Amino acid sequence: MREFIILYRKELKGYFTSPFGWVVLAFASVMSGLSLSTAMKGFTDNAIADTLVYAAFHTPHFWFSFLFLFPLITMKLFSEEERLGTIETLFTAPVTTGQVVLSKYAAAVTFYILLWVPSLFQFLAFDWITSIPAPYDQGSLIGSYSIIFLMGLYFTAIGCLASSLTSSQIIAGIVTIGILLLHYFLGYVTFIWGNDFAAAGVFYQISSQLHLDEFSRGVISSPPFVYYLSMTAFVLFITHHHVDHRRWKK
Amino acid sequence: MIHVQQLSKRFGRHQAVDGISFDVSEGEIVGFLGPNGAGKTTTLRMLTGYLPPTSGNASINGFDVFKQSVKARRSIGYMPEDVPLYREMTVKEYLTFRAKLKGVKGRAVRSQVNQTISECGLSDRRRKPIATLSKGYRQRVGLADALVHRPELLILDEPTNGLDPNQIIAIRKLIQELAKKHTILLSTHILSEVEMICSKVVIIDQGKIKACDTPSNLVQGMRHAGRIQFEVKADPIQVRKKLSALTEIKKVLHGGKQAGWEQFEIIVDSGTETRERLSNLAAQERWPVKTLYRHEGRLEDVFVELTRRD
Ligand SMILES: Nc1ncnc2c1ncn2[C@@H]1O[C@H](COP(=O)(O)OP(=O)(O)OP(=O)(O)O)[C@@H](O)[C@H]1O
Ligand SMILES: [Mg+2]
Numbered sequence: 001m002r003e004f005i006i007l008y009r010k011e012l013k014g015y016f017t018s019p020f021g022w023v024v025l026a027f028a029s030v031m032s033g034l035s036l037s038t039a040m041k042g043f044t045d046n047a048i049a050d051t052l053v054y055a056a057f058h059t060p061h062f063w064f065s066f067l068f069l070f071p072l073i074t075m076k077l078f079s080e081e082e083r084l085g086t087i088e089t090l091f092t093a094p095v096t097t098g099q100v101v102l103s104k105y106a107a108a109v110t111f112y113i114l115l116w117v118p119s120l121f122q123f124l125a126f127d128w129i130t131s132i133p134a135p136y137d138q139g140s141l142i143g144s145y146s147i148i149f150l151m152g153l154y155f156t157a158i159g160c161l162a163s164s165l166t167s168s169q170i171i172a173g174i175v176t177i178g179i180l181l182l183h184y185f186l187g188y189v190t191f192i193w194g195n196d197f198a199a200a201g202v203f204y205q206i207s208s209q210l211h212l213d214e215f216s217r218g219v220i221s222s223p224p225f226v227y228y229l230s231m232t233a234f235v236l237f238i239t240h241h242h243v244d245h246r247r248w249k250k
Numbered sequence: 251m252i253h254v255q256q257l258s259k260r261f262g263r264h265q266a267v268d269g270i271s272f273d274v275s276e277g278e279i280v281g282f283l284g285p286n287g288a289g290k291t292t293t294l295r296m297l298t299g300y301l302p303p304t305s306g307n308a309s310i311n312g313f314d315v316f317k318q319s320v321k322a323r324r325s326i327g328y329m330p331e332d333v334p335l336y337r338e339m340t341v342k343e344y345l346t347f348r349a350k351l352k353g354v355k356g357r358a359v360r361s362q363v364n365q366t367i368s369e370c371g372l373s374d375r376r377r378k379p380i381a382t383l384s385k386g387y388r389q390r391v392g393l394a395d396a397l398v399h400r401p402e403l404l405i406l407d408e409p410t411n412g413l414d415p416n417q418i419i420a421i422r423k424l425i426q427e428l429a430k431k432h433t434i435l436l437s438t439h440i441l442s443e444v445e446m447i448c449s450k451v452v453i454i455d456q457g458k459i460k461a462c463d464t465p466s467n468l469v470q471g472m473r474h475a476g477r478i479q480f481e482v483k484a485d486p487i488q489v490r491k492k493l494s495a496l497t498e499i500k501k502v503l504h505g506g507k508q509a510g511w512e513q514f515e516i517i518v519d520s521g522t523e524t525r526e527r528l529s530n531l532a533a534q535e536r537w538p539v540k541t542l543y544r545h546e547g548r549l550e551d552v553f554v555e556l557t558r559r560d
Binding site for chain 2: 018
């Protein structure tokens with residue numbers, strides 16, 4: 001546990017000691033600001049029955065900027081250690097592979113959560129600045145941020161795995177975005193082919209678009225929790241195995 | 251302290267380390283020598299738990315480096331060959347992080363980091379980002395990292411590589427100082443360094459151990475098998491013929507003619523004294539002799555003798 005905390009703090013600090021982390025933070029807050037203003041513009045242009053939160057998470061550029069966060073956050077985690085050779089000093093210190101993998105993952109998730117603080121703040125600031133009650137309810141706010149958190153857990157784990165596969169940050173980033181785009185398009189399968197085929201149910205279950213749609217309306221259900229948490233655990237398990245195996249392979 | 255038994259490492263079809271066994275007991279300073287590609291780094295990496303052995307085993311402080319890796323690693327301070335460092339951290343940040351990670355707690359962190367910084371001559375660079383340091387200074391940071399948690403065992407892969415002569419002397423002194431309380435296994439290509447500081451030498455070549463003894467014993471063995479320089483005025487063919495007829499002579503090398511004197515180098519068997527017989531021979535044949543000199547053996551000769559590929 002001690003080693004985990006030391007590693008975690010070092011990783012998290014790493015995001016803020018390089019300009020890179022601040023650029024990502026700026027990118028995320030600009031994008032969420034843009035989403036909010038797009039949503040607000042939608043409200044002024046014509047009457048919409050949705051809440052402001054729902055609209056802000058359904059702007060055309062939401063998925064684009066959202067999915068790009070993950071390679072940016074995770075690509076360095078392992079590939080940088082491999083490239084610099086610091087993986088040797090890291091793994092000759094008395095630490096376990098589990099501590100290393102979990103600390104890196106936890107730091108990435110923490111940074112990811114921090115990226116959403118500006119956007120949450122923007123929603124809360126809405127009534128302070130406009131002095132009209134914000135057009136959203138508690139449920140949609142909680143729902144949206146829950147699903148954002150759940151997706152973040154899973155997608156960050158994917159980035160973590162990709163980073164452990166290669167010593168090149170760029171390749172790690174490309175692999176991450178590739179997997180996330182694939183996952184995203186699988187979520188559209190039922191939109192394209194309808195739902196009268198056998199596997200349609202599966203595609204419903206894994207569609208992040210549908211999850212976001214429901215949760216941002218305030219309809220919170222448990223299957224997405226199960227899906228994201230178990231996938232996260234699975235991907236982290238593979239990452240652990242991969243990192244450990246490379247040290248033990250003949 | 252270190253117990254290595256039939257340790258082997260194979261990379262694909264290449265046998266980098268081939269069944270080596272040796273022991274290092276507490277308080278020893280052991281020099282690990284060998285030509286490039288001999289398998290030194292690979293062996294040290296297996297001992298520190300970074301690479302898994304293909305077969306055989308090794309233990310540190312009684313803990314198996316493979317099965318009880320974390321426990322074994324606790325007593326090691328390791329400085330890898332190419333000294334990988336986190337470049338964006340400052341020297342002090344880095345050493346503090348490493349000290350904590352390797353189990354130093356509370357107030358001791360600060361005092362040990364400061365002490366190590368001054369021991370390694372880093373005081374005036376402590377606030378510099380590592381990326382801005384020169385190679386020699388990065389080398390010192392690597393050494394400081396190995397020392398910072400005061401491990402029982404130091405494993406150093408070419409610690410003085412890239413340092414200036416002053417610093418080499420300083421680091422050597424530091425190593426000798428540390429040797430009072432620590433056990434040290436270091437690999438190096440600087441043989442004079444080994445003669446100066448090591449109490450034991452392991453010479454490895456092509457993954458196999460060629461010798462394992464104290465430096466003075468190795469040199470002693472070599473001294474008897476010495477090299478004799480012989481300068482005479484005579485027909486070289488005749489000289490060669492007569493010399494080769496003597497017993498206990500391994501090889502006669504003719505080095506050409508210099509200002510009328512024929513140059514010979516004579517390699518003799520170990521444990522024999524040949525100079526008397528040579529001078530008698532010269533007197534008998536009436537050869538004028540200019541030089542009859544036996545070279546003092548050095549560790550370098552031992553090294554070359556053991557690892558030479560003819
Ligand atoms: N990761 C690896 N994959 C394949 N071969 C390797 C690997 N690491 C080392 N080798 C090979 O193993 C052999 C021993 O290498 P090693 O680095 O242990 O030599 P060394 O004694 O440290 O040499 P040097 O004095 O140059 O540092 C070399 O032939 C090298 O090419
Ligand atoms: Mg080496």
